[in-house]
Amino acid sequence: MQKVFLNMPTTPKVLIAYTSLTGNTEEAAFLLKKELEKIGAQVDIDELEMLSPRKYLDQDICIVATYSYDSGGEVLPDEAQGFFQELGGLDLTEKVFGVIGSGQDFYEWYCGAVDRFEEQFEKAGARKGAMSMKFEWDISTPEDQTKLLAFATDLIEAYQEKV
Ligand SMILES: Cc1cc2nc3c(=O)[nH]c(=O)nc-3n(C[C@H](O)[C@H](O)[C@H](O)COP(=O)(O)O)c2cc1C
Numbered sequence: 001m002q003k004v005f006l007n008m009p010t011t012p013k014v015l016i017a018y019t020s021l022t023g024n025t026e027e028a029a030f031l032l033k034k035e036l037e038k039i040g041a042q043v044d045i046d047e048l049e050m051l052s053p054r055k056y057l058d059q060d061i062c063i064v065a066t067y068s069y070d071s072g073g074e075v076l077p078d079e080a081q082g083f084f085q086e087l088g089g090l091d092l093t094e095k096v097f098g099v100i101g102s103g104q105d106f107y108e109w110y111c112g113a114v115d116r117f118e119e120q121f122e123k124a125g126a127r128k129g130a131m132s133m134k135f136e137w138d139i140s141t142p143e144d145q146t147k148l149l150a151f152a153t154d155l156i157e158a159y160q161e162k163v
Pocket of ligand 1 (some may be wrong): 014019020021022023024025026066068069071072102103104105107108109110111112136137138
C-alpha cells in the first residue's frame with residue numbers, strides 16, 4: 001500500500017541526476033521520479049553530464065542513478081568523472097541522499113558505481129536516507145518496483161525526520 005505524505009510542512013525538493021548508456025538506469029530514474037511525485041515530492045531530473053552537483057545545494061534530497069561498467073579497473077562511467085569529483089568537494093551536510101543503479105551480477109564489481117557514489121555523498125557530509133538500491137538490467141520485475149517504492153518512501157521519511 002502506497003504511503004502519501006500529506007502533512008509535510010514543506011514540499012521536499014528532489015534532484016535525480018542519472019547516467020545511462022542503454023536505457024535501463026534511465027527508465028528506473030524516471031520511474032523513481034513518478035513514485036516520489038505520487039508521495040508528495042517536487043522532482044527535477046536530468047542527465048548527470050548536463051549538471052553540476054552544485055545544483056544539489058538548492059535541494060532537500062539528492063539522488064544519483066548510475067550504471068556500472070568495469071572497463072578493466074573498476075572505474076566510473078567516463079561522463080560521471082567530473083560530477084563525481086566535484087560532488088566530493090561540496091558541503092551537503094543538511095541534505096538527504098540516495099543512490100540507485102543498474103548492473104549485472106555476472107561482474108565481480110556488481111553495481112560498483114553505486115557504492116562509489118554512496119561513499120562520495122558521505123564524504124560531502126550528506127545523510128543516507130535509504131539503502132542504496134542495486135538491480136539487474138532493467139527494473140521490470142514487481143519485486144524491483146516494490147523496492148523502488150520503498151526506496152522513495154524511505155527518502156521522504158528521512159527528510160521528515162530532519163525538518
Ligand atoms: C563492457 C561491459 C562492462 C560491464 N561492467 C559491469 C560491472 O563492472 N558491474 C556491473 O554491475 N555491471 C556491468 N555491466 C552491466 C551494465 O551495468 C548493465 O548492462 C546495465 O544495465 C547498463 O545500464 P544502462 O542501460 O543504464 O546503461 C557491464 C556491461 C558491459 C557491456
